[in-house]
Amino acid sequence: xxxxxxxxxxxxxxxxxxxxxxxxxxxxxxxxxxxxxxxxxxxxxxxxxxxxxxxxxxxxxxxxxxxxxxxxxxxxxxxxxxxxxxxxxxxxxxxxxxxxxxxxxxxxxxxxxxxxxxxxxxxxxxxxxxxxxxxxxxxxxxxxxxxxxxxxxxxxxxxxxxxxxxxxxxxxxxxxxxxxxxxxxxxxxxxxxxxxxxxxxxxxxxxxxxxxxxxxxxxxxxxxxxxxxxxxxxxxxxxxxxxxxxxxxxxxxxxxxxxxxxxxxxxxxxxxxxxxxxxxxxxxxxxxxxxxxxxxxxxxxxxxxxxxxxxxxxxxxxxxxxxxxxxxxxxxxxxxxxxxxxxxxxxxxxxxxxxxxxxxxxxxxxxxxxxxxxxxxxxxxxxxxxxxxxxxxxxxxxxxxxxxxxxxxxxxxxxxxxxxxxxxxxxxxxxxxxxxxxxxxxxxxxxxxxxxxxxxxxxxxxxxxxxxxxxxxxxxxxxxxxxxxxxxxxxxxxxxxxxxxxxxxxxxxxxxxxxxxxxxx
Amino acid sequence: xxxxxxxxxxxxxxxxxxxxxxxxxxxxxxxxxxxxxxxxxxxxxxxxxxxxxxxxxxxxxxxxxxxxxxxxxxxxxxxxxxxxxxxxxxxxxxxxxxxxxxxxxxxxxxxxxxxxxxxxxxxxxxxxxxxxxxxxxxxxxxxxxxxxxxxxxxxxxxxxxxxxxxxxxxxxxxxxxxxxxxxx
Numbered sequence: 001x002x003x004x005x006x007x008x009x010x011x012x013x014x015x016x017x018x019x020x021x022x023x024x025x026x027x028x029x030x031x032x033x034x035x036x037x038x039x040x041x042x043x044x045x046x047x048x049x050x051x052x053x054x055x056x057x058x059x060x061x062x063x064x065x066x067x068x069x070x071x072x073x074x075x076x077x078x079x080x081x082x083x084x085x086x087x088x089x090x091x092x093x094x095x096x097x098x099x100x101x102x103x104x105x106x107x108x109x110x111x112x113x114x115x116x117x118x119x120x121x122x123x124x125x126x127x128x129x130x131x132x133x134x135x136x137x138x139x140x141x142x143x144x145x146x147x148x149x150x151x152x153x154x155x156x157x158x159x160x161x162x163x164x165x166x167x168x169x170x171x172x173x174x175x176x177x178x179x180x181x182x183x184x185x186x187x188x189x190x191x192x193x194x195x196x197x198x199x200x201x202x203x204x205x206x207x208x209x210x211x212x213x214x215x216x217x218x219x220x221x222x223x224x225x226x227x228x229x230x231x232x233x234x235x236x237x238x239x240x241x242x243x244x245x246x247x248x249x250x251x252x253x254x255x256x257x258x259x260x261x262x263x264x265x266x267x268x269x270x271x272x273x274x275x276x277x278x279x280x281x282x283x284x285x286x287x288x289x290x291x292x293x294x295x296x297x298x299x300x301x302x303x304x305x306x307x308x309x310x311x312x313x314x315x316x317x318x319x320x321x322x323x324x325x326x327x328x329x330x331x332x333x334x335x336x337x338x339x340x341x342x343x344x345x346x347x348x349x350x351x352x353x354x355x356x357x358x359x360x361x362x363x364x365x366x367x368x369x370x371x372x373x374x375x376x377x378x379x380x381x382x383x384x385x386x387x388x389x390x391x392x393x394x395x396x397x398x399x400x401x402x403x404x405x406x407x408x409x410x411x412x413x414x415x416x417x418x419x420x421x422x423x424x425x426x427x428x429x430x431x432x433x434x435x436x437x438x439x440x441x442x443x444x445x446x447x448x449x450x451x452x453x454x455x456x457x458x459x460x461x462x463x464x465x466x467x468x469x470x471x472x473x474x475x476x477x478x479x480x481x482x483x484x485x486x487x488x489x490x491x492x493x494x495x496x497x498x499x500x501x502x503x504x505x506x507x508x509x510x511x512x513x514x515x516x517x518x519x520x521x
Numbered sequence: 522x523x524x525x526x527x528x529x530x531x532x533x534x535x536x537x538x539x540x541x542x543x544x545x546x547x548x549x550x551x552x553x554x555x556x557x558x559x560x561x562x563x564x565x566x567x568x569x570x571x572x573x574x575x576x577x578x579x580x581x582x583x584x585x586x587x588x589x590x591x592x593x594x595x596x597x598x599x600x601x602x603x604x605x606x607x608x609x610x611x612x613x614x615x616x617x618x619x620x621x622x623x624x625x626x627x628x629x630x631x632x633x634x635x636x637x638x639x640x641x642x643x644x645x646x647x648x649x650x651x652x653x654x655x656x657x658x659x660x661x662x663x664x665x666x667x668x669x670x671x672x673x674x675x676x677x678x679x680x681x682x683x684x685x686x687x688x689x690x691x692x693x694x695x696x697x698x699x700x701x702x703x704x705x
Contacts, residue, residue: 025692028680028681044679046678046679047680069526070526
């Protein structure tokens with residue numbers, strides 16, 4: 001049996017401890033005057049800086065937010081019941097940081113980087129500060145590449161580019177998180193060898209859950225695992241039971257993680273679900289810190305809270321590596337009121353919004369996107385050229401349909417042209433409906449929109465439209481897969497491709513089994 | 522308004538008064554006495570804090586206590602505080618005045634915690650070193666604290682110079698726990 005001799009032990013100890021310097025430890029301290037509700041008032045700490053991390057006893061950390069004449073207001077990350085009045089508070093002389101690196105992919109962590117998924121500690125080399133200044137104008141370039149969400153309505157008419165900020169706004173239970181999750185799932189296509197050969201770079205995703213139920217978050221994580229999306233996704237969680245300071249910094253941690261990819265020349269997508277809860281957490285903090293309340297009791301700098309977060313999403317110039325960070329913030333409105341304080345703030349910051357309406361949702365149009373008022377300010381610049389060609393007339397047809405929608409009840413009393421617009425519009429709306437967690441690849445979307453806008457659905461019943469689309473895509477995949485290949489590679493719709501699609505459509509139409517005899521609705 | 526703010530105002534006013542009337546030294550000594558008295562008597566503090574005891578009673582208590590022991594200016598100041606119903610902050614005001622006095626004299630307070638009583642030579646050396654470091658006059662107070670195991674701790678305002686053995690052991694513990702050991 002091997003034995004460890006005492007002199008071996010002392011030799012090893014001596015070696016390990018040799019590098020231990022025993023200089024005088026100098027630190028600045030303060031005393032806790034008042035503690036409660038996650039806020040501590042500290043006396044002393046005369047040299048502390050705003051935003052600095054301070055250490056309380058029992059390994060509790062806090063962040064200094066208020067520097068006042070005679071005291072310092074700190075928010076506490078963690079269990080404030082472990083601290084009592086009179087405790088000593090130490091300066092750490094560093095700001096709050098988040099661990100970043102590829103080791104974070106696939107993990108579920110809290111806003112300070114502590115893992116929550118039980119898979120052991122995260123081994124990262126780098127720590128980046130949570131609060132960072134966004135890049136200036138010179139370091140950026142315009143958004144030019146597409147970020148495919150997999151949702152046809154969005155990719156066709158409200159296209160999102162890499163480096164853009166697009167707001168997803170709607171009432172509760174309208175499918176906001178689902179749009180975000182579908183986008184994450186769709187990025188799986190960007191991690192295949194084939195797409196890299198076609199010049200599409202992989203997109204790494206970060207999902208920040210702010211103030212949500214832990215059960216909902218668990219469902220989301222499970223769904224991402226199921227779809228194989230966790231390999232390139234990090235989930236940062238500040239659930240409803242976490243303290244307000246953690247909910248307040250969680251989006252910034254997400255942005256820091258995204259910046260790691262952006263600054264290394266890669267593309268990243270960060271989803272903030274949702275910012276209304278972060279604003280509420282910030283309001284709670286500010287009121288407890290006795291900062292003066294403004295409109296709706298929010299503090300005066302709630303705009304700055306969101307603007308500095310969203311400004312960090314950008315497309316960098318080639319000199320800086322050409323990386324990008326796309327942000328999809330989510331805001332929940334109350335009863336469709338988009339002119340409330342926080343929604344208007346965030347709308348003015350982002351480069352466009354996607355409106356989800358409960359009326360559409362209840363009428364069966366899912367995703368419940370109101371295409372009329374949804375906007376993407378980046379638009380066609382970041383769109384696949386092929387998609388841009390077919391989507392042009394799509395938006396127009398739908399707009400015309402919406403104008404005439406109220407006349408639909410007159411049925412056959414209308415003139416032929418109006419009837420045609422109505423029937424085409426109804427079929428297009430049906431075509432844009434999509435199932436949950438079923439993002440479509442861009443070539444499928446292009447072909448679908450093509451047959452929709454070129455009147456191939458005229459003779460199909462509305463109920464059959466989705467089935468027609470599905471079977472048509474399958475038919476093309478089976479017999480004419482080269483069409484999809486060509487679209488994928490060329491990324492443009494040349495006349496040859498158009499003609500081949502037309503030919504296949506004409507071939508398929510008679511083959512399609514309609515559910516009843518041809519009766520136009 | 523927080524207590525510290527209020528105490529500061531009263532103390533600053535007193536300071537200004539002493540400058541005007543050139544009574545700095547006398548008043549400072551008086552205030553020291555008042556602080557000592559308040560510090561030694563818990564009952565007095567309880568009385569001052571009590572909302573049940575009428576203002577007039579507190580007035581007469583303080584007057585009787587300090588009448589023959591302090592100068593007229595200081596006595597009037599104490600009476601003024603009672604008149605303004607700020608007697609519960611008397612200790613804070615007094616403390617704050619002494620802080621201002623030290624500032625005025627360019628004096629800093631330093632607390633030294635050590636395990637054993639320091640020798641005279643050590644004390645002199647420490648004092649001169651600290652005065653060199655802070656560029657101010659240093660008033661040292663010595664305390665014995667066996668919990669620091671060895672070495673000493675110097676506390677100047679908010680900064681602590683920790684040369685204690687306890688701290689070294691704490692740092693060592695943290696380092697070993699963080700797993701920085703390379704086992705080969």
